[in-house]
Amino acid sequence: MSDPNIFVKKILSGLPGDELYALEQPEPGKEYLKLLEERRWSFWNSKPDDEKSHYQGYDVTPELLKNSLARQVHAELAAMHAPNLSLQVSPWQEVKLWYARQMNEEGRHFRLIRDHLLELGGTWNDDYAPDFAEWNQLFGLFMNLDNHFFLDKRKEVIARAAVLNFGIEGWDHLYVQPLFLKKVEHVDSTLHDIYDEVIMPDETIHYQIGQFVLGEYATTTELQRVGVEYLDRQLVAHHRVNVAFKGYHEVKQSDLPSDS
Ligand SMILES: [Fe+2]
Numbered sequence: 001m002s003d004p005n006i007f008v009k010k011i012l013s014g015l016p017g018d019e020l021y022a023l024e025q026p027e028p029g030k031e032y033l034k035l036l037e038e039r040r041w042s043f044w045n046s047k048p049d050d051e052k053s054h055y056q057g058y059d060v061t062p063e064l065l066k067n068s069l070a071r072q073v074h075a076e077l078a079a080m081h082a083p084n085l086s087l088q089v090s091p092w093q094e095v096k097l098w099y100a101r102q103m104n105e106e107g108r109h110f111r112l113i114r115d116h117l118l119e120l121g122g123t124w125n126d127d128y129a130p131d132f133a134e135w136n137q138l139f140g141l142f143m144n145l146d147n148h149f150f151l152d153k154r155k156e157v158i159a160r161a162a163v164l165n166f167g168i169e170g171w172d173h174l175y176v177q178p179l180f181l182k183k184v185e186h187v188d189s190t191l192h193d194i195y196d197e198v199i200m201p202d203e204t205i206h207y208q209i210g211q212f213v214l215g216e217y218a219t220t221t222e223l224q225r226v227g228v229e230y231l232d233r234q235l236v237a238h239h240r241v242n243v244a245f246k247g248y249h250e251v252k253q254s255d256l257p258s259d260s
């Protein structure tokens with residue numbers, strides 16, 4: 001039962017699953033996941049198409065592609081470090097096993113995309129950091145959980161699974177990467193195949209890890225509340241990135257030097 005003394009700030013409201021913020025009894029795992037999924041779709045469906053991903057509203061040119069790939073190389077590195085944070089604190093051994101697998105796969109993605117970027121004449125080195133405030137805020141969310149430090153490590157694992165696996169990777173799997181594949185199909189067939197054959201199947205597993213962690217281990221009202229709160233934080237931050245990308249691409253399209 002929810003502790004009436006805890007003040008719970010709702011991040012989003014007016015969506016399916018609002019009740020997860022103040023449950024009297026925990027939902028069964030399947031019902032909980034169903035509500036989170038409905039909440040996610042309802043949120044994104046309320047946004048225009050060019051705010052549902054950062055791949056809409058511009059054409060992939062070779063220079064913009066190198067700019068995107070450098071950011072993606074960095075993202076894979078971050079995606080390798082984030083599961084390690086859960087692996088270290090998870091009280092659930094089964095969850096550790098899944099995150100060990102994910103770290104391995106994100107490391108593989110890092111190498112594949114970095115090597116391809118270098119083949120395209122792009123650069124990658126340790127000085128790289130994304131030049132994009134909203135993007136960095138989203139990364140701050142999944143690495144630092146909006147500066148929250150839970151004494152209950154179960155909450156940390158649930159929050160991380162909600163933000164990265166269920167939230168970001170889940171949306172990548174359902175919506176963003178299929179769109180990206182269509183965009184690059186005729187621009188870069190090698191990159192298309194890297195995504196189609198390796199990265200997308202792996203991301204599907206990473207999304208399933210999120211479903212598994214939330215469905216199997218968020219078994220109390222408090223843990224289910226943490227899950228929905230962090231899904232909401234992810235939706236807000238992710239949407240902010242997509243909105244900001246519209247202006248970013250316009251500037252980049254005119255600014256990019258030919259050797260960037
Ligand atoms: Fe990845």
Ligand SMILES: [Fe+2]
Binds near residue numbers: 079106169202203206
């Ligand atoms: Fe992933």
